Amino acid sequence: MVIFASQGDPRRTMALLWRDTGSAAAPDRRPGPRPGLTLDAVVAAGIEVADVDGLAGLSMRAVGERLGRTAMALYTYVSDKAELLDLMYDQVHAELVADTADGADWRTALAAWAAESWDFHLRHPWVSQVSMTRPVLGPNENAAMERLLRILRPTGVSARRTRGIVGALTHLVRGAAAMAAESRQAARETGQSEADWWYARSPVLAAVAPDYETRFPLLTWLEAGRDAADDDAVGYMENEARQALAEGLKVIVAGIDVSRTPSDTI
Amino acid sequence: MVIFASQGDPRRTMALLWRDTGSAAAPDRRPGPRPGLTLDAVVAAGIEVADVDGLAGLSMRAVGERLGRTAMALYTYVSDKAELLDLMYDQVHAELVADTADGADWRTALAAWAAESWDFHLRHPWVSQVSMTRPVLGPNENAAMERLLRILRPTGVSARRTRGIVGALTHLVRGAAAMAAESRQAARETGQSEADWWYARSPVLAAVAPDYETRFPLLTWLEAGRDAADDDAVGYMENEARQALAEGLKVIVAGIDVSRTPSDTI
DNA sequence: CGCCGACACTTTACGGCATAAGGAGATGTC
DNA sequence: GACATCTCCTTATGCCGTAAAGTGTCGGCG
Secondary structure (H helix, E strand, O other): OOEOOOOOOHHHHHHHHOOOOOOOOOOOOOOOOOOOOOHHHHHHHHHHHHHHHHHHHOOHHHHHHHOOOOHHHHHHOOOOHHHHHHHHHHHHHHHHOOOOOOOOOHHHHHHHHHHHHHHHHHHOHHHHHEOOOOOOOOHHHHHHHHHHHHHHHHHOOOHHHHHHHHHHHHHHHHHHHHHHHHHHHHHHHHOOOHHHHHHHHHHHHHHHOOOHHHHOHHHHHHHHOOOHHHHHHHOHHHHHHHHHHHHHHHHHHHHHHHHOOHHHOO | OOEOOOOOOHHHHHHHHOOOOOOOOOOOOOOOOOOOOOHHHHHHHHHHHHHHHHHHHOOHHHHHHHOOOOHHHHHHOOOOHHHHHHHHHHHHHHHHOOOOOOOOOHHHHHHHHHHHHHHHHHHOHHHHHEOOOOOOOOHHHHHHHHHHHHHHHHHOOOHHHHHHHHHHHHHHHHHHHHHHHHHHHHHHHHOOOHHHHHHHHHHHHHHHOOOHHHHOHHHHHHHHOOOHHHHHHHOHHHHHHHHHHHHHHHHHHHHHHHHOOHHHOO
8 A cells, every 4th residue: 555665676766767878878779669658758647647546546557558558568668666656756856846935034935835845745646645764765856855955944953853843844744735635536536525425424423422512522612613614615624634734834833933042053 | 545434334334433233232133143253353353454464465355364254254244345444443543542641731741642643653554544534433533533632722722723733743643653654564565674775775876866965965964964873773764753753743832832822712 | 843034154256456478570780 | 681679569377355146054933
């Protein structure tokens, strides 16, 4: 279920990631029929399939079909499904390397980063399902991280603490965006909107747990504080996720601000 | 890949979740052979399989085999793999309902909650892969959330902001623990420790990106600040995840503290 | 007692998945 | 023209969830 990237030959995958076509460049004319596809085309097709049908829909057959080939044809360009996913992962991260709020206050720049990351994950919902424990180590993944560090640099927080904060920010954005993306995906795949889903379950819950309000008083209090108008536009869960990101970011920024000390500098 | 729970008949699944055996209780002696298993046994077997082999290893065949049955035998007790997962999900959350730091300062109680949640996710690594967008609505899931709210209650933060903070905390703990859990799982499944993995890739990265240090100065700075001794004990990624949780929690607590205003009360 | 229907559980089958193995045809070099 | 090499294909294997149909066991009713 969780996809572990980078299992094949590291040398090969790394060369493809950094598009190191070999020290002697490409010999270019070799015997055999000319390739009808390119690696970039295969990766792009993979991204298109995953964007629409999720990681579950990313099959070699589906990618091949999009390119007018069979599944096995892809193995000419890519050694593995895992390698394809590595390349897809790094490719989409190119969308996150540009510093859009260059020179702005770090709080502003961080907010811009979070907003862009949110959009990014909604565009490519499968990204948040790829495990982070075996980083792909591609150029774009590195560049995207470098950008976040450039934003946090002016806070003067130490390297040690910065690593923790980067992790916390990443988990927050990933988690919130994943929830929103899955909410949309679930509605599409199951053909049941969130409202429908809730209307079907709410009375059943009430029937099966008639003492809900006394048993879970704080949950009841929490629900009572909702502004239903917000939900209609984007759906309950997506709204919750958006709020979690906004509130989490706010609280983290406040926490960084208050905990900055001279000893943290550099 | 992402598992959407609760797709079957809501009435049936909810009744099983809340163990509402029907208003007329159990008729108990009916024609036909006596059931050799119980629902609880099936759910427990599912949890055992998933704990060891992950969601990817959770197959009806595997669960059946653990119980000395075929895959199809399970359909007597459970209508679906999704329903089984719902029941497993709520069942394990029973481990998180007890208030262990009752009456303590909310900062202490929150730290205890985070530590327990961390352990919980390492015990049941598959939980963080179940989508949160279609909550199971079982008794234990509700009770676990109620407990977190009880901890946050003394901060006096409004319901609206509390929802955001709860989401942020959940995403942080889920993300960090998932990373640690996947790190262990990857080492086990691929038979390659994190150190081995890194030693295989580090020189390749250096060869393919000789200008790494000038291209990614801040990443280089970040890596330089690492205390290698920490990693030996638990592995690099698990340590990173632990730090992210600790630092994120610290910063969120500081942020809550500083942003508490009289207007937030109640 | 004998039979019927309900029920637990099994075997078999289907379409989907990644990918190993081997074959067909195209294209370059000699 | 022969041959090596390359792209792309077909086929096969062993997984998955679960539909369909069969087997044997039991309680209740005649």
